[in-house]
Amino acid sequence: MRLRFLLLPALMTIAAPVAAEDTTLNEEVRSRADQVEQKVIAWRRDIHEHPELANREFRTSELVARHLKALKFDEVRRHVAHTGVIGVLKGGKPGPVIALRADMDALPIVERTGLPFASKVKTMRGDHEVGVMHACGHDAHTAMLMGVAEVLSAMREDIAGTILFIFQPAEEGVPDGEEGGSKLILKEGALDGAYRPEVIFGQHIWPGEAGTVFYRPRGQMAAADRLRIKVTGVQSHGSQPWHGVDPVITSAQIMMALQLIPSRQLNVSKAPAVITIGQIEGGTASNIMPESVEMAGTIRTFDPDMREDLLARVKRTVESIAASAGAKAEVDIASYAPVVYNDPDLVKRMEPTLRKAAGDHLQEMGLVMGSEDFAHYMKDIPGLFYFLGVNMPEAERNGPVSDVHSPTFMLNEAALKQGVVTMSMLALEYPSTAQERGNH
Ligand SMILES: [Zn+2]
Ligand SMILES: [Zn+2]
Structure with missing residues (x-):
């Protein structure tokens, strides 16, 4: 009897192919994210230097669409909600439709970061000339999702199901008289039919320690x-x-x-x-x-x-x-x-994945009074929206950390790889969590 008790845990460890496969998957994602890191940073700088306001993301969506086509995506839909792009990547195994979302628009702000790739762009908004700046990190969101596209398109055989890559315009709101953003994507029916997602994931940069993933079940943003x-x-x-x-x-x-x-x-x-x-x-x-x-x-x-x-x-x-x-x-x-509401069952299901992706750099966080139009997707589709810390190292700051929407806002590019890993892992592991973690 004693022997059997001792042996059982040992046998279980050996006979746990799922865990072993998970580790390999995690390692492969990490090594592919390593390979794509410099590209992600280059895309982010390029987009940062050429920011575009809501519903005017022409150059950015062109860059995104070209990238997805080069990766041989199964479908690349253009002009979704004006300038949006939705890429469809079909996996090698059957499974659900999973949506990943990044926003692409910049803000009417004159940049004062002094970065070599700082924006000098000016444009007309109504009667006023305004500066244009990526002061909310949407340049990084877009670049990271392009990185995820590269990582996952190389791992098609490991994907169970279909992944939708939503590159969304106009998160920050639209000029008077125009429609846009997630509301218009849904209104156009772009997520209806065969590609109706079972789940949606989104991430946003955050003034926190670089590379830390912050999350919260239930109400997250106002x-x-x-x-x-x-x-x-x-x-x-x-x-x-x-x-x-x-x-x-x-x-x-x-x-x-x-x-x-x-x-x-x-x-x-x-x-x-x-x-x-x-x-x-x-x-x-x-x-x-x-x-x-x-x-x-x-x-x-x-x-x-x-x-x-x-x-x-x-x-x-x-x-x-x-x-x-x-x-x-x-x-x-x-x-x-409405409120950005993280489905509590989904958060419970995906917590081990977040932990695997971020290790000790995973933290629960408090309420955020900011809002996000990601909330519209969440009305119909269970979703998880989390934050990625991007604070600059103290030595490279000119003072306190500047907030998003500030003309001096800067983000730490060393954190972007973590965003690529986390998003890729969520997409890869979500289908198997349905059986493994039970609470579908
Ligand atoms: Zn913003
Ligand atoms: Zn934002």
Whole structure:
């Protein structure tokens, strides 16, 4: 009896071909990621130097499509949601459809990093000339997914199922009057039919230790709603405000009152909520009380019921304050994205893969008040969206780490290989996790 007990674990170790195969797969992904690393960095620099705004990613999508065709992808679909590219890679074994997503658009920011490959691009946005900069790391997301495409196309025989590579335009929002991003990809039906994904994975760079993978089950990133307010009063001379109705001071009251909604009226112990007015415009001269003032802002929430309640309170507060001043207020609230919600069963299933890919550099993280249009895919398709730390080494920084969307934002290219490995491993291991880890 004793002998049998001792022998059993030993036999089990020997007779565990799955684990052995996994290790080899992991090693092969790592060595292929090593080989492609310098290319990923070169692509990222090229895209960084030639950034394109939302729905204008012409050069970037050309670069992507050419790469996927050179890798002999089974299908390369162009002009998805304007400038998007979807590549189809069929594996050697039967299995599910798995989608991997990267975003390609840059931001209207004048770059001030001083990098040799810094963007000098300027373009028109509406009536204004703006700089264009990859300040949110979408250059790196695109380059990493191109790297994953190269790694996995060389490992077709090991792939169970079909992998969709979604290179998405316009994550940062579209110019007025245009449609775009994940919403348009779904609206066009690009993910319907035979290639309906069973699961979707996405990654985003993050101000954390370079190469660390950060993840969180359930709610991860906030729902975002865009808020526009127009306050209309009665114009008059600035010296005689009693002759008119002042929309400037009414707007100031409104802005203050909006801040009191999350802090005084909502149960913030349940979930956080943020309101920010980022834009205010009105008036033409110091001595004229103008007719109207326009404001725009963003509302971030995590809980759907709290969100509904908050939106109703915003409307009521704005309209009531305007009425108390004898002014009129129009409130327009448009949903940008729901919560990025990581399916808890999927996270549980894929945790061992994340651990294998990132080793000790895997960390659970807190809530992020930022939002992502990746959330739209997650409404219908179980998904996992994780973050990749890209902080520069301290010696190479000119001060504190600059945030994404800042003109001095820089990322550590040494971390990109980890992004390629993690994404490749998720795609390769997902099909087998259904049986192995049980909770489909
Ligand atoms: Zn961004
Ligand atoms: Zn982003």
